[in-house]
Amino acid sequence: MGNYLCLKPATKDEVTTLNTREAPPAHFMIKIESFSVLEKYGIKKYETKEFVATITSGCLNLYRRLIFKFNGKDSDYISVNLAMADTTSLPTNWEVNALFSVFIFNQISGNYLSSTGRTLCFQATKSEWGISKLISRKVLSDPSNGYIIDDRCVFGAEVFVVKREAAIERVLLTNVNTYYNHALEILGFSQLPQRWVSEEFDAGGQKWKILLYPKGNAEGTGSHFSASSSSWGRPVYIDLATINDPNKGFIVKYCCLLNIEINVKAVAHVS
Known part of the structure; x- marks a missing residue:
């Protein structure tokens, strides 16, 4: 494959910009019940089941999974990673660029808090990328914010593969x-x-x-x-x-x- 610029996410120390929208995430949602148990027993991360983000040309299904880290390097924040679930069907030196957004459901307002989409570059040597500071534990855990109600919360994700089919003008x-x-x-x-x-x-x-x-x-x-x-x-x-x-x-x-x-x-x- 030819050499070209590979877009990567922001630095690990950058706090994610969050926006509000009405529409639910298009590709994946997970409802976590008894959220407090994670902290009670020191559970550091949770990996979701595989889900299909999109279908590229050639009818190749690209599977993903979300990885939630609750006690990562910066324990004051919740981090979310996106990983390629199965790369065995991909060619040698494969590379996939995907636009990744994470959602948190506000159970009071009925809308979603969403991260600004980031273009992530997945390769054989780096098949997992993510957001190290999605939302602070303090904001997430405050019942008045509506993200955790009755010890339940809902996360979601959207993943769009960025195809290299841009029009080129000389x-x-x-x-x-x-x-x-x-x-x-x-x-x-x-x-x-x-x-x-x-x-x-x-x-x-x-x-x-x-x-x-x-x-x-x-x-x-x-x-x-x-x-x-x-x-x-x-x-x-x-x-x-x-x-x-x-x-x-x-x-x-x-x-x-x-x-x-x-x-x-x-x-x-x-x-």
Whole structure:
């Protein structure tokens, strides 16, 4: 497999950011009864049964299990790890990136406290990742918070495999620096429609055309003559009174001469 950046979770000392949502977790839920027994007998961790997080291309089922640690390195916090349950069917040097979120059910409000999704990189050499500080034991154990009621609590998880199918765009910028001068003779100017389009012309390896709005465009409508290209222009170019004044010399015998200067600096080639 080729080399590429492997995203990993936050540092072990970072407290997880938690959000609230109404929808339950999509992939797994576990209800722990007699939660106090864990602390009473010094049970340090609990591993859930396997569950299917998602199905990747090729109809390969990826099984996971959650590992709850109640008396880990930092005993003031509950930690939750996600582990690959069975990797025997995966190819040598396998690698799976998954977006992992943990949920805690609030039995008072009826919604869920959820961790911000983290992209974890599972490999043959590291098949288990997790959140070392999901929630403090003090907050979790306080009955007024609603997470443990009658010595019962509910956790959940969502695991989405991040497929490496991102669209890739390649951009090559070519230095052109081409100057182009184009003259337009516009006959019957006073009879032009609201929007007039010139014939196409080449400049810097690109095709261009000029758009004229004899009666104005956008904020210049009714008061200014406007000139624009298909992507850039001037809605207020010159006021109508000035361009139509015969003493100014812009329109002579119903003919207007428009000179266009284009300086193409660079061209982007996208593939």
